[in-house]
Amino acid sequence: MAYFLIIVSAVLVNNIVLSQFLGICPFLGVSKKIDTALGMGAAVTFVLTLSTIITYLLQKYVLEAFGIQYLQTLVFILVIAALVQLVEIILKKVSPSLYQALGVFLPLITTNCCILGVAILVADGTYKLPEGLEPNLLTGVIFAIATAIGFALALVLFAGIREQLRFSNIPKGLEGTPIALIVAGLLAMAFMGFSGVV
Amino acid sequence: MKSLKVILNGLITENPTFVLLLGMCPTLGTTSSAINGMSMGLATTFVLICSNMVISLIKNLVPDKVRIPAYVVVIAAFVSVLQMCMEAYVPAIYETLGLFIPLIVVNCIVLGRAEAFAAKNNAWYSALDGVGIGLGFTFALTLLGAIRELLGTGKVFSMTVFSENYGALVFILAPGAFIALGYLIAIVNKIRKA
Amino acid sequence: MKGDKNMKLESNFKNMVLVLTIISLIAAGVLGAVYTVTEEPIAIAKAEKQQAAIQQVLNDFDRLEDETVNGLLVHKAYQGDAFVGAAVESETNGFGGKIKIMVGFDKEGNIIDYAILQQAETPGLGTKMVDWFKTDKNNQNIKGKNPEKNKLTVTKDGGEVDAITAATISSRAFLAAVNLAYNAYAANSGAPAVNVVSGVTQHIAADSIAPAVADTVQVATDSINALNE
Known part of the structure; x- marks a missing residue:
């Protein structure tokens, strides 16, 4: 049950994009159409889960074992970059159609700060957990998956609104990025309604 | 003369926040007050100057295909140096900015400038480009932080302008960050066109 | 090339x-x-x-003695050989993460002052705890109060402390940390302990969002209470 609370907390209450401000670049850049938003969400979920597991193990059995935590940022970003490359190669072989849709955005995942952010949070054990749970690999992975789902949810919702926006009359000065940011603000306000649930 | 032009380019023509729309995460995440925004901007400026300079110096020694990973290593190294120095000498600011310090590594501005400028110019101009872009970023973050702090709490740089009771708290919170930046960009667009 | x-x-x-x-x-x-x-x-x-x-958080003292009570670090202060109070490091889960505070008690168990060591609450809301609970306004101030005699929970929960406006969860977590600190202090001086219910769990129980959630909370609350006894 407590594990379920992690998911509710990470997806709705402390949504990574709308209340933690991580992963804003793809949130604004890849949200013009629902299809691409879904693809990006899926890619991030996959990479985020994998990278969290790998970086957690690296942190516990290499960095902490040898007392070289100060290399954390360096090692983590290299692992993530390598992982993204790997995913790209595999995707190219296994699903060329998905690769075509996501090809442009996959390299962007490397510089998606929610990947590195979550990796650091989980490795340091500073992510938010419900009462009675300890930071470990299991809760870390659940947190990572839930965070990614939260990212995908925010992205898809936002893309849905933006698709509708094209048919609306927008004040001239607000066209483009400004209106997108204001819509994101309203979405964030809606998500604030969840605060206090967990 | 070119030196000045390089700096002004980063500050105004290619302002990373208002014009290029890069590095949105720290822009929204660390601007709950003017001083926080400024600290984040200056931290990023430090990384930008150092990484731009070093990358420009080593650009001919790096084979093209491993260019990006090599640049990332350089940037990550400077970010870690900054992280340790801040924890040692300005622990209060280090704690406020928290996760956003290591996340400078994935700030698209830094890697973007490495690719777009440092890989093509000499070390001197690359460093100047770092100064210009960094100050442009700092300016944007400080401005947004000041606006949010003023509207939210009635203060700027912790100096009271009007009573906190008249502040709209939402500007300190997440939604206010998005909305304030949205209107700020709209205003900047208007000024640029005029 | x-x-x-x-x-x-x-x-x-x-x-x-x-x-x-x-x-x-x-x-x-x-x-x-x-x-x-x-x-x-x-x-x-x-x-x-x-x-x-x-x-x-402490008045004048000559030397400190550190001791761990209930998993919390207690710095006992002495002037000469006389015990003059203790500073207790305490932590709970707040709204945005861990809240770590240092609370100072005099030798009667009255709160002298507190300091926030670590918090990640919402800027402009929960972060106000830094000076909210020592400001003399309505029932905000907890300085000089004694957790044994005064019920240090938010007024919404029947206590006598005004919560931070729009940050009840942070306030509950903060006061829970204060009470935990007092218990560690009391365990050392023999004063009776007070009941601590963590801010976050209590909130859910009070609103009973779903029976299943409330069950989990009950288990958590029970275990916390068991710890206190």
């Missing part, structure tokens, strides 16, 4: 591995050096912060 006017190194396997390895090694070396230089200042900065917090 050979013959290019940039004279870039060719992208063959040997060059790529070599260059990346060398850059990584240099980076690691530099970081190691910086780490050695900053290690001591970081430790000093942390110790100074703790010392400053102890100084702030």
